[in-house]
Amino acid sequence: MTPSAMRSYFVPIMIETLGEAWTHGVRLTMRCAWGKQLGLKSIRECIYTKELDMETLICTHGAAFPISMLASRLKCPRCDSRRVIIIYSFQRNDLSSKAVGW
Numbered sequence: 001m002t003p004s005a006m007r008s009y010f011v012p013i014m015i016e017t018l019g020e021a022w023t024h025g026v027r028l029t030m031r032c033a034w035g036k037q038l039g040l041k042s043i044r045e046c047i048y049t050k051e052l053d054m055e056t057l058i059c060t061h062g063a064a065f066p067i068s069m070l071a072s073r074l075k076c077p078r079c080d081s082r083r084v085i086i087i088y089s090f091q092r093n094d095l096s097s098k099a100v101g102w
């Protein structure tokens with residue numbers, strides 16, 4: 001198989017904005033990234049995780065809002081940390097549909 005033949009089997013999907021993620025059925029989950037350390041003392045790790053509602057995100061930020069900027073706009077409701085990471089998952093893969101919450 002030549003490299004050009006291989007390329008036809010692989011169609012990359014570029015997802016940069018909330019609108020594109022919604023169109024492609026991407027789910028976004030926020031996870032608190034606050035670790036176990038606060039300075040020198042060890043604190044209880046925050047494991048808050050929440051799937052974000054795409055429609056609400058688009059209503060509040062707009063479809064053209066870049067996903068890369070989303071983490072900087074979020075805050076953990078449990079520990080108040082602004083250290084939040086975004087996890088991407090695809091709807092057709094139902095492995096990610098396990099219930100997470102408080």
Ligand SMILES: [Zn+2]
Nearest residue numbers: 032046076079
């Ligand atoms: Zn937290």
